[in-house]
Amino acid sequence: MFFRALRHFEFFEPKTVAEANELLLSYGHQASVMAGGLSLIQTMKTGEKKPEAVISLQKIDSLKFIDSDNDQDLKIGALATIRSIEKSREVQKHWAVLVQTARCIGSVEVRRMGTVVGNLCDGTPASDLATILIAMGAKMRVTSSGAEREVPLENFCVGPHQTVLEEGEMVREVRVPSLGDHSFASYVNLARTKPDITKVSVGVLVKNQNGACGDVRIAVGAVAPVIVRVRKAEELLRGEKLKASTIEEAARLAQEDVVVRPITDIRSNAGYRKEMVRVLVERALTDVVDKMNGAHAH
Amino acid sequence: MRRIVCTFVVNGVTRELLVETNALLSEVLQDDLGLKGVHVGCGTGDCGACTVLVDGLPVLSCSTLAVTVRGKEITTVEGMANGTKLHPLQESFIEHGALQCGYCTPGMLLASKRLLEINPSPSRQDIKDALAGHLCRCTGYNKIVDAVMAAAEGEE
Amino acid sequence: MDDDLRVVGKRVAAVDAYQKVTGTAEYCTNISLPGMLVGKVLRSPHAHARVVKVDGSKAEVLSGVKAIVTHQDVPRKVFTYNVMTYQLPQGELQDMHLFDHKARYIGDPVAAVAAVNEEIANEALRLIDVEYEPLPAVFTVDEAVKPGAPVVHDFAENNTPVPPTPVFCYGQDVEELFKEADAIAEGTFSTSKQIQAGLEPACSVAHFHDGRLTVWSQIQLPHMARKMLAYLFDLPESKVRLIQPFAGTGFGAGTDLCCEPYACALAIKAGAPVKVLYSRSEDFANRITREHICKIEMKIGVRKDGAPLALKAKYTGDAGAYMCKAASGCGVALASNITEYKFESMYQEIEAIYTNHVACGAMRGFGGVQSSFARESLIDEVCEKIGMDPIEFRLKYHRNVGELGWFPTTQISSCGLDECLRAGAETIGWYEKKALPKNGVRRRGLGVACMAWLSGAQPMLLEHSNAILKFNEDGGCSLFVSPGNMGQGILGTLAQIAAEVLGLEYRDINLIYGDTDLTGFDIGTHASRGLYCIGRAVKKAAEDARAQILERASAILDAPADQLDIKDRKVFVKNEPERSALLSQISNACIYDYQKGCRQIVAHATVDPAEFAPPWQAGFAEVEVDTQTGVVEVIRWITVHDVGRAINPQVVEGQLEGGTAQGIGFALYEDTQIIHGKLLTDGFDKYRIPSMLDLPEHETVLVEQGDPTGPFGAKSVGESGLFLQVPAIANAIYDAVGVRIRDLPMSPERILKALKEKTAP
Numbered sequence A: 001m002f003f004r005a006l007r008h009f010e011f012f013e014p015k016t017v018a019e020a021n022e023l024l025l026s027y028g029h030q031a032s033v034m035a036g037g038l039s040l041i042q043t044m045k046t047g048e049k050k051p052e053a054v055i056s057l058q059k060i061d062s063l064k065f066i067d068s069d070n071d072q073d074l075k076i077g078a079l080a081t082i083r084s085i086e087k088s089r090e091v092q093k094h095w096a097v098l099v100q101t102a103r104c105i106g107s108v109e110v111r112r113m114g115t116v117v118g119n120l121c122d123g124t125p126a127s128d129l130a131t132i133l134i135a136m137g138a139k140m141r142v143t144s145s146g147a148e149r150e151v152p153l154e155n156f157c158v159g160p161h162q163t164v165l166e167e168g169e170m171v172r173e174v175r176v177p178s179l180g181d182h183s184f185a186s187y188v189n190l191a192r193t194k195p196d197i198t199k200v201s202v203g204v205l206v207k208n209q210n211g212a213c214g215d216v217r218i219a220v221g222a223v224a225p226v227i228v229r230v231r232k233a234e235e236l237l238r239g240e241k242l243k244a245s246t247i248e249e250a251a252r253l254a255q256e257d258v259v260v261r262p263i264t265d266i267r268s269n270a271g272y273r274k275e276m277v278r279v280l281v282e283r284a285l286t287d288v289v290d291k292m293n294g295a296h297a298h
Numbered sequence B: 001m002r003r004i005v006c007t008f009v010v011n012g013v014t015r016e017l018l019v020e021t022n023a024l025l026s027e028v029l030q031d032d033l034g035l036k037g038v039h040v041g042c043g044t045g046d047c048g049a050c051t052v053l054v055d056g057l058p059v060l061s062c063s064t065l066a067v068t069v070r071g072k073e074i075t076t077v078e079g080m081a082n083g084t085k086l087h088p089l090q091e092s093f094i095e096h097g098a099l100q101c102g103y104c105t106p107g108m109l110l111a112s113k114r115l116l117e118i119n120p121s122p123s124r125q126d127i128k129d130a131l132a133g134h135l136c137r138c139t140g141y142n143k144i145v146d147a148v149m150a151a152a153e154g155e156e
Numbered sequence C: 001m002d003d004d005l006r007v008v009g010k011r012v013a014a015v016d017a018y019q020k021v022t023g024t025a026e027y028c029t030n031i032s033l034p035g036m037l038v039g040k041v042l043r044s045p046h047a048h049a050r051v052v053k054v055d056g057s058k059a060e061v062l063s064g065v066k067a068i069v070t071h072q073d074v075p076r077k078v079f080t081y082n083v084m085t086y087q088l089p090q091g092e093l094q095d096m097h098l099f100d101h102k103a104r105y106i107g108d109p110v111a112a113v114a115a116v117n118e119e120i121a122n123e124a125l126r127l128i129d130v131e132y133e134p135l136p137a138v139f140t141v142d143e144a145v146k147p148g149a150p151v152v153h154d155f156a157e158n159n160t161p162v163p164p165t166p167v168f169c170y171g172q173d174v175e176e177l178f179k180e181a182d183a184i185a186e187g188t189f190s191t192s193k194q195i196q197a198g199l200e201p202a203c204s205v206a207h208f209h210d211g212r213l214t215v216w217s218q219i220q221l222p223h224m225a226r227k228m229l230a231y232l233f234d235l236p237e238s239k240v241r242l243i244q245p246f247a248g249t250g251f252g253a254g255t256d257l258c259c260e261p262y263a264c265a266l267a268i269k270a271g272a273p274v275k276v277l278y279s280r281s282e283d284f285a286n287r288i289t290r291e292h293i294c295k296i297e298m299k300i301g302v303r304k305d306g307a308p309l310a311l312k313a314k315y316t317g318d319a320g321a322y323m324c325k326a327a328s329g330c331g332v333a334l335a336s337n338i339t340e341y342k343f344e345s346m347y348q349e350i351e352a353i354y355t356n357h358v359a360c361g362a363m364r365g366f367g368g369v370q371s372s373f374a375r376e377s378l379i380d381e382v383c384e385k386i387g388m389d390p391i392e393f394r395l396k397y398h399r400n401v402g403e404l405g406w407f408p409t410t411q412i413s414s415c416g417l418d419e420c421l422r423a424g425a426e427t428i429g430w431y432e433k434k435a436l437p438k439n440g441v442r443r444r445g446l447g448v449a450c451m452a453w454l455s456g457a458q459p460m461l462l463e464h465s466n467a468i469l470k471f472n473e474d475g476g477c478s479l480f481v482s483p484g485n486m487g488q489g490i491l492g493t494l495a496q497i498a499a500e501v502l503g504l505e506y507r508d509i510n511l512i513y514g515d516t517d518l519t520g521f522d523i524g525t526h527a528s529r530g531l532y533c534i535g536r537a538v539k540k541a542a543e544d545a546r547a548q549i550l551e552r553a554s555a556i557l558d559a560p561a562d563q564l565d566i567k568d569r570k571v572f573v574k575n576e577p578e579r580s581a582l583l584s585q586i587s588n589a590c591i592y593d594y595q596k597g598c599r600q601i602v603a604h605a606t607v608d609p610a611e612f613a614p615p616w617q618a619g620f621a622e623v624e625v626d627t628q629t630g631v632v633e634v635i636r637w638i639t640v641h642d643v644g645r646a647i648n649p650q651v652v653e654g655q656l657e658g659g660t661a662q663g664i665g666f667a668l669y670e671d672t673q674i675i676h677g678k679l680l681t682d683g684f685d686k687y688r689i690p691s692m693l694d695l696p697e698h699e700t701v702l703v704e705q706g707d708p709t710g711p712f713g714a715k716s717v718g719e720s721g722l723f724l725q726v727p728a729i730a731n732a733i734y735d736a737v738g739v740r741i742r743d744l745p746m747s748p749e750r751i752l753k754a755l756k757e758k759t760a761p
């Protein structure tokens, strides 16, 4: 009644995904989906978003899930919080890198309130989770009234805070492929202070093929309007043994890749970010090698 | 909907209020319920000062729509003591000088309460991990960690 | 030192801690008065513009709007946020007008509104029609002094209100001495405009009622703030009452006004209480920041045995749009160079320049932090050149008791620096660790730095404190004092002093504070003066009260007053302790004397100390530098502080530990970025202060040798905590990886760049 930071809006709490899709369709651009609300409320406070309607997913029980089985994809429902990933025994066991990545995010409270899908839909190129999940080949399941489609996370963002979602669409879940016994992932990042937003980050996934590098994906965060893959470095590594000199060369290619075109902002400067791509790719790949060797020793 | 009749159990007392959907939990607790222990430091989720417990879990009240926690139990720092008997963490904060201006204190206390419930004998690192989202400009944190350690030891 | 103390020196809980842990503590931000309105400030979007027209007529008719104030509604008077101006006979430069005809920084207030709620207040802001005539703006001191640069204030030629001025100089020509020097180090240092960043955002409530203006404020200097507000609104001081609830901010931020003038102007017009609460971004962007010495040029020369010969320095302050404390900040910075080492000669200059940035004021370590950075870095450098251990140098050449202090007429009254250095060196393992080889990607290094500071800005500034003690029937008493209370523990320590003198328990003293109607005049809290200066007033008042008690007891016990003593709430004859009377009995008799001898025990003391009682400190850092990323991790931090006497060691540690966090923040993280006059880092998400995860386990060691002028030997600690992290960490980085960083913050970006330049051919 006295201090109110947000403007008025219509508030809806659909109970099913179908209901939510319908509401989304009827309000079109005027609607915002709210999962945890952490990012949405901030953008409403600053006025970046002025939705006429806020459609909360919080009452849709069918979105509160983490389905995990090592043999299959990890399915993270739109209401699963970052904290729930961190706490999940299965995720800890089979997707440990996600737990480690989650812990880079803000604070316990942020992770408890923020959802994984919300983090991805927020669409910032500095997202820790998106960086590792792109390396891991995650896919978004997108629903709209009567239809469902799958979008590789890698193609989900088209710019900062811009996604491929169309009017009436929302994300139901994100799927993360199983790592199995032969894939190894690593995430490394740099931030000004520990809870701060990442200034550069690298996520890698390497499939061990008889001691050499099989399939490999390297995603780099916060160096372009969207999270990018450095394919030249990936190509170099494919089929190679991960020797120190090879890793070094791949890291150099990553730094030089044209997709790496960082900006200078309050968190860092372009030159530093670019150089850190090399350092972090090298560190992430070295970590993967250590993990492979560790697994081999077992 | 622009207004919803909401029931909250605030520090054990059931309160029924007509709440605008745009009202933040911090605003309702401060303005409508007059709770002075709810402190807003940043409004962006970065300082933790506004933390309250919702069904026992620390939540940032500056970044929560009040209507989304209707029907839930909300504990603010005012609800930590049992009558005149302070919670062991409150005692410990006083004894260890874990507060100066006191602005961060409600959030620190409530988040620590939750920590000790799930981890009764935390290490110093556990405490730092749990409280990383709580900024304090006054104390340099040492005495806060000391106070939580001591409260944990006292409870065993 | 007499160690027969019962209350002083004990770790007692802060007097306000109970309220703070139970959530009952009142802050400006949580004050709510019946009929209170929301006040909001309309701010210039231009860094520099003439305000041609302000029309509030559309906003005025909006339902729920209760007041709109523009320049037409307030007396046109030149004033300053800097209420410390009253501490100098000629005052500091005053250059502000409430809602001026010209906006000089992005955010400069042009109008304000009060409405029944925030939404309407925001809507009213949008409806106020302002016509600006944008002017070219200047953002760096180099630009500002160029011929033809935009003029920020008409009276200040070349935007230079303070042209290069020599201050705090002594000895012979420094240039001659540099010729004799065996080693010289020099450099240009820059710092970031640190934000005090208290957790509570700026807030003030004002109420004008029955001809009196009551203001709830976070100010640290309540009486002088009252004077400024009285002047500004044409009221006698007696018609203005300044109340300080608890403040969740301070660290110097409260030495300048902030939202008070706007809350007052609105409250006077609306005739209802008004609360002005800044959002976090409004707070960061408009709060008068740390005194911004943007450039320090310094040169020092020593003989081959280390003997310090000459120090030459020039400090340039970016005042921002208004002067506030830019000149005094630079001045104090220079003064603080004097106390530390036995330089034969010093030549120092200050200069302050206007730009179109938010003005700067004061933060903990006012000027001394910047001086320590330059001086202690250069000392480290000359030590290396002459092959002398930096601890050795400091032990040998720091000043000592009886020598010249910070201000020309002062003398050093005590010095425990030797012990600080020795204790710190041992704790951190200085000599063993220094000898370890440096290699690998991550390299460790050690650094040390020293400081001497002051316990109040006397004799440069007016100094004045009052304390009143009033006894109740039961022998307990009320102590009336007026520090700025930001939770620094001052209230409890003052109570300890009174209790010690009076033979009372700590809890027997009931503190009355935070209200100019109730308390005697006080400068308030700045310049680390609180405990030292107000403590002296409290001690004096307590001694007076004690004399009154003993006199009264002398009749009851039939013994001369000088043979009586008080302990544990009992007055007794010194060599016959069983002859005693309870303090309650005496105090009650003073109030209920049916023999016509009623005289309540009330004591009042005024002090205006002239001594400055320097505290000394040595800070030790161990860091690890990642040579590939430039990331610095502080592995260990140790503060060893000569506090004279710790009235409450827990409070002293708290001050030092909090300072350490701010110092590590200033050294490594806190980076105020302003582009074209716009503050980019206007939130805790962008302006990062250290979290729990960013600090090492840091340690505090206290040295207590007593100061002859301090209450129970105490000296200050308020500001000292953040002096040395910057230079000691800079020195440790050099020790680890061989690069000298001279710009703050020492970010990974800067360190990596320096490492590259070092290895480049």
Ligand SMILES: Cc1cc2nc3c(=O)[nH]c(=O)nc-3n(C[C@H](O)[C@H](O)[C@H](O)COP(=O)(O)OP(=O)(O)OC[C@H]3O[C@@H](n4cnc5c(N)ncnc54)[C@H](O)[C@@H]3O)c2cc1C
Residues within 6 Å of the ligand: A032, A033, A034, A035, A036, A037, A038, A039, A040, A041, A057, A078, A082, A104, A105, A106, A107, A110, A113, A114, A115, A116, A117, A118, A119, A120, A121, A122, A126, A127, A128, A129, A165, A169, A170, A171, A172, A195, A196, A197, A198, B044, B045, B046
């Ligand atoms: C203090 C703080 C620190 C942070 N630190 C980090 C960090 O270090 N690293 C990091 O990666 N992130 C960080 N974040 C971001 C944080 O992880 C996200 O804010 C959070 O995960 C978003 O989740 P949410 O459920 O609250 O999303 P919401 O705020 O509810 O939604 C975010 C956006 O996604 C849209 N959206 C949400 N769900 C869906 C859906 N199912 N379908 C379509 N659109 C949807 C919303 O409309 C909105 O635009 C931080 C945030 C804060 C406040």
Ligand code: FES
Residues within 6 Å of the ligand: B039, B040, B041, B042, B043, B044, B045, B046, B047, B048, B049, B050, B051, B060, B061, B062, B063
């Ligand atoms: S006020 Fe909510 S996190 Fe700072």
Ligand code: FES
Residues within 6 Å of the ligand: B098, B099, B100, B101, B102, B103, B104, B105, B135, B136, B137, B138, B139, C199, C248, C487
């Ligand atoms: S005690 Fe002041 S912010 Fe923590």
